[in-house]
Amino acid sequence: MDHTFDLVIVGAGGGGLMAALEALRTNPQTSVAVISKVYPTRSHTSAAQGGVNAALANKDKDDTVELHVFDTIKGGDYLADQDAVEYLCSQAPLVVRELENLGAPFSRFPDGTIAQRPFGGTVKDRCCYCADKTGHTLLHTLFEQCLRRGVKFFNEYFLLSLEHDDGECQGVVAINMRSSAIEAFSARTVILATGGHAKMYWNRSSNAAGNTGDGQAAAFRSGISLKDMEFIQFHPTGLRKSGLLVTEAARGEGGYLLNRHGERFMARYAPQKMELGPRDLVARSMETEILEGNGFTSAAGSYLELDLRHLGAGTIKKKLPQIRELSMNFEGIDPIEEPIPVRPTAHYSMGGIDVNMAQTALCGIYAIGECACVSVHGANRLGGNSLLDILVFGKLAGREAALEAPRRASRPVSPHALKNAAAEIKSYISHKRYERYGIMREEMGKAMADNAGIYRTEVKLRQAVEDISTLRDRFRHIRLFDTGTVYNTNLFQILELKNMLDLALCVSMTSLERQESRGAHYRDDFPRRNDNAWHKHSLCTQSSDGDVKLCSTAVTMGKYGLEARSY
Amino acid sequence: MERREVSFRIYRYNPQVDRHPFYDNFKVAAERGITVLRVLNHIKENLEPRLTFRAYCQAGICGSCAVRVNGVSKLACTTQVWDELAESGDEPILLEPLNNLEVIRDLLVDIDPLLEKLKSNSSWLTSSIPEQQMGHKEHIVSETEFEVIDSASDCILCASCYSECSMMGVNRRYISPPVLLKAFRMNNDTRETLAGERLKQVTADHGLWDCTHCYRCVEHCCKKIPIMDGIHRLREEAFERRMSGSEGARHAQVFFDDIRDNGRLKEMTLPLRTKGVAGSLAMIPLALKMAIKMRTPPLFTKKIPGIKRVRELYLRLEKLNAERQSS
Known part of the structure; x- marks a missing residue:
């Protein structure tokens, strides 16, 4: 079955849904389809806990x-493009109030205004929240409004490829997961909003199982560059066993980080901001404590403690209910009674599809949110800026695409694209193939966590590049054991692994290339920031023979010159 | 690390090859602390790649992975295997798809009917601010006003309550608990402008008045949301808005009046007072069947001995209600 739309949005998280609403508001005649491999409310936006930053000045006047x-x-260690950051922050009060106007149930101050709390790496308390379920409530609000507007959803469709004719958007090819039918979505404009790729660290990741960078990989294969891929954020407080996230709000509300001597060790690393230093700094400090033997030991590995007990049962139940639930479900610990065992976990990809604001290098194709790199987060994202990113750039891309679509000719997806996709899927079924998904995915996760983690060196990164390259070779022999066509989840696992492997190669190669330490990218062998050589964005592009080509592009500066970064 | 070999008995059905559903058995070495979802992933990756289920966030917030574990609907990702063992003893742990939704394959069900019901009951806020003027000013909402809808906005649409609801079991067209909860959440949001319209949709046939108060939705909500409180509040609102003409509302009113007057229900005239003359005539075959089985309710109903105290209770409740409304 073939479809034709003015705008196809891939991904139904907060960014995709915001784009859909804004496109319809800009031009109600726009035909919009949202395709997503999960039902919209399942998207990973739901897992964002702490809040969204906006200088509303409800708290700090x-x-x-x-x-x-x-x-x-x-916070981004001066790698962010300053024009983009200005746009992000200036739009913040507008989009947060817009979400409030649409129905998002924000927590409130006694005077009835939207409540704000402190968050890491900021000088003012500007993080707006709904308890510790902010992403969940924003996502549901946007989904409800999309239902109201009658947005056309294609739920449980998996993106196979992005199609263009010599740089002009044609649309996408996707597979209907329920029937395995491969379908063409011809579109004058496409917005990629497929989320991040930090799941490539698998067991050491806070991400959902599906945060596999499907949009980034499709864009990369279609010739679009990926930017700043070496920057992966490790969140300081993942649960010890599962890597699941304990929101920064736990520290925003006053939680302490303790080592096994009962010491608030952050006093030695960030004497002023303490536990509320930027995430890269706190995560690195924790890793150092663990490496120096100051961590607690357990069968599930070394860890530190996040102590909330002094906040009292009232605050924990009212402001951090989900954290309490997670701690009880996954660690068997009630934070009212005991400290939570935590260690850093891969959390967010600052890098992604190279865009100028939301526009890619191809006409009619946009990318937003975590799958894109504008760059507004530079080398390290501040907590509370990711929900903001998807709202601001989702809105921008929706508007731009709705204005652009009528100006563009309709270029249908070529039948060859469908045939190629079908042939690829069929090839996985061959009896001659022997590699198994589960084994390869474990090896990928381990290669990335061991050698492209918080502390990196040339030796380790060379190993990561080699391991990932070998896995990509082995992927040619991967076998699809499920030959059915009704919800063949085994097939989607394989397609996701393919996407992660391509992106993991980009992450490890750019990490090896960047011989300095900046933000989340820390090289033991080059422990300082080196602005002369490395104050630039990295780019990776796929060459015609399938290799990865590296180059770079300048950072857009503005009011703020380069300065040393201390907290 | 404590480990045990644990047996799982899993519902399997692939419409392409299976004429009927069947159960597959797997043995897995499971350590203390492992979740049902981890076991499903382990089986899929190591034993049976064709096993089909949904899962996404693995943290109890996306709502994808609800299944029935030993007959009870819950999230696979937050359910501890060892807790289930404590319940089932040496029996294998039974994993089955949610009830009241069509099985597409194995543990994976079609949740589109739930989304359709959300759509047809205006499950969204209709703000007083026109769209083009949004983003400039926030509504002022007090902390107490926020608290009224706080818990209801926890719903992740996992459909556990949809699967456990006893009304859904007999009528798939029933509006369902999560849709009623959403209506409660919107109608009690001080920013909402179309509460009356929504209530009309919600009180239509197969709607609000069909709930049987069995509380299974509350019992099985993975977010511990007091869903029934929301349903009761919607019913009160229906009376407040004088939407008491429907069969369901009349039925509730009859119970209210009978208990006040007699302390017990006058069953004989219940159909007449709820369904009217035409509706009652249609029930004659049922009445005859009941007569044959000697199950006809008594013709005359006596007041119960303690009726005075019942009336005192009514007076106290009415007083409380008046106080609540004046404050």
Whole structure:
């Protein structure tokens, strides 16, 4: 079955849904389809806990957009493009209030305004929240409004490829997961909003099983560059056993990080901001404590403690209910009674599809949110800026695409694209194939966690590049054991692994290339930031023979010059 | 690390090859602390790649992985295997798809009917601010007003309550608990402008008045949301808005009046007072069947001995209600 639309949005998280609503508001005549491999409310936006930053000045009356801009640039270790950051922060009050107007149930201050709390790496308290389920409530609000507007959803469709004719958007090819029918979505404009790729660290990741970078991989294969792929954020507080996330709000509300001597060790690393230093710094400090033997030991590995007990049962139940639930379900610990065992976990991909604001290098194709790299987060994202990113750039891309679509000719997806996709899927079924998904995926996760993790060196990164390259070779022999056509989840596992392997190669190669330490990218062998040589964005592009080509592009500067970064 | 070999008995059905569903048995070495979802993943990756189920966030917030574990609907990702063992003893742990939804394959069900019901009951906020003017000013909402809808906005649409609902079991067209909860959440949001319209949709046939108060939705909600409180509040709102003409509302009113007047229900005239003359005539065959089985309710109903105290209770409740409304 073939479809034709003015705008096809791939991904139904907060960014995709915001784009759909804004496209329809800009031009109600726009025919919009949202395709997603999961039902919209399952998207990973739901897992964002802590909040969304906006200088509303409901709490600190002297907060301004300017301060938000500077916190973001400094937090990103001066790698963010300053024009993009200005746009992000200046739009923040508008989009947060818009979501409030649409129905998002924000927590409130006694005067009835949207409540705000402190978050890492900021000088003012500007994180707006709904308890510790902010992403969940924003996602549901956006989904409800999409139902109201009658947005056309193609739920449980898996993206196979992005199609263009010599740089002009044609649309996408996707597979209907329920029937395995391969379908063409011809579209004048496409917005990729497929989320991040930090699941490539598998067991050491806070991400959903499906955060496999499907949009990034499709864009990469269609010739679009990926930017700043070496920057993967490790969140300081993942649960010890599962890697699941304990929100930064736990520290925002006053939680302590303790080592096995009962010491608040952050006093030695960030004497002023303590536990509320930026995430890269806190995660690295924790890893150092663990490496130096100051961690607690357990069968599930070394860990540190996040102590909330002094906050009292009332605050924990009211402001961090989900954290309490997660701790009880996954660690068997009630944070009212005991500290939570935590260690850093791969959490967010700062890098992604190279875009200028939301526009890729191809006409009519946009990318937003975690799958894109604008760059507004630079080398390290601040907590509370990711929900903001998807709202601001989702809105921008929706508007741009709705304005652009009528100006563009319709270029249908070529039948060859469908045939190629079908042939690829069929090839996985061959009896001559022997590699198994589960084994290869474990090896990939381990290769990335061991050798492209928080502390990196040339030796380790060379090993990571080699391991991932070998896995990509072995992928040619991977076998699809399920030959059915009704919800063949075994097939989607394989397609996701393929996407992660391509992106893991980009992450390990760019990490090896960047011989400095900046933000989340820390090289033991090059422990300092080196602005002369490396104050630039990295780019990876797929060459015609399938190899990865590396190059770079300049950072857009503005008001703020390069400065040392201390907290 | 404590480990045990645990047996799982899993519902299997692939419409392409199986004429009927069957159960597959797997043995897995499971350590303390492992979740049902981890076991499903282990089986899929190591023993049976064709096993089909949904899962996504693995943290109890996306709502994808609800299944029935030993007959009870819950999230696979937050359910501890050892807790289930404590319940089932040496029996294998039984994993089955949710009830009241069509099985597509194995543990995976079609949740589209739930989404359709959300759509047809206006499950969204209709703000007083026109779309083009949004983003400039926030509504002022007090902390107490927020708290009213706080718990209801926890719903992740996992459909566990949909699967456990006893009304859904007999009528798939029934509106279902999560859709009623959503209606409660919207109608009690101080920013909402179309509460009356929504209530009309919600009180239509197969709607609000069909709930049987069995509380299974509350018992099985993975987010511990007091769904029934929401349903009761919607019913109160229906009376407040004088939407008491429907059969369901009349039925509730009859119970209210009978208990106040007699302390017990006058069953004989219940159909007449709820369904009217035409509706009652249609029930004659049922009445005859009941007569044959000697199950006809008594013709005359006596007041219960303690009726005075019942009336005192009514007076106290009415007083409380008046106080609540004036504050």
